[in-house]
Amino acid sequence: MLAQGYEVDRTCVCGELNWLECVLVVCSQAYAQTQRRHLEERLDKAQAARFSLTPPVGCGKHQITEEAALQSAAEAVLTKRRVAGLLTKPRHPSLTNPSSEIGACLLI
Numbered sequence: 349m350l351a352q353g354y355e356v357d358r359t360c361v362c363g364e365l366n367w368l369e370c371v372l373v374v375c376s377q378a379y380a381q382t383q384r385r386h387l388e389e390r391l392d393k394a395q396a397a398r399f400s401l402t403p404p405v406g407c408g409k410h411q412i413t414e415e416a417a418l419q420s421a422a423e424a425v426l427t428k429r430r431v432a433g434l435l436t437k438p439r440h441p442s443l444t445n446p447s448s449e450i451g452a453c454l455l456i
Contacts, residue, residue, distance in 0.1 A: 351376050387431075394429035398422055 353374035360369050401421050403409045412418045426432040 349377060352380070390429045390431050391434065394425055394431045394435060397425040397429070398435070401425070 351374050353372055356371045356373060358369050358371060360367050401412055401418060403411070405411065412421060423432070426435065
């Protein structure tokens with residue numbers, strides 16, 4: 349299959365004239381596959397950037413300690429990567445203590 353598509357009927361009005369128009373919407377499979385791959389890449393990069401906002405404590409590691417600043421930084425990452433609204437609250441793989449999950453839970 350080279351493409352997928354569907355048909356939509358819409359009513360057009362011009363002054364006193366009305367008519368029904370048939371619109372065919374077609375999407376190339378190759379184009380859809382490319383778009384899907386790019387979206388997955390953006391999601392992976394956004395997820396990695398969100399986790400980097402709360403790195404493990406260590407020398408030279410910057411910790412964001414204020415909830416508002418962390419929320420703002422997380423939203424900026426999602427907006428920059430064009431994936432706002434597509435990721436849910438993550439669970440950082442290195443977090444094992446529930447009381448230390450505040451940083452990961454704030455990344456909406």
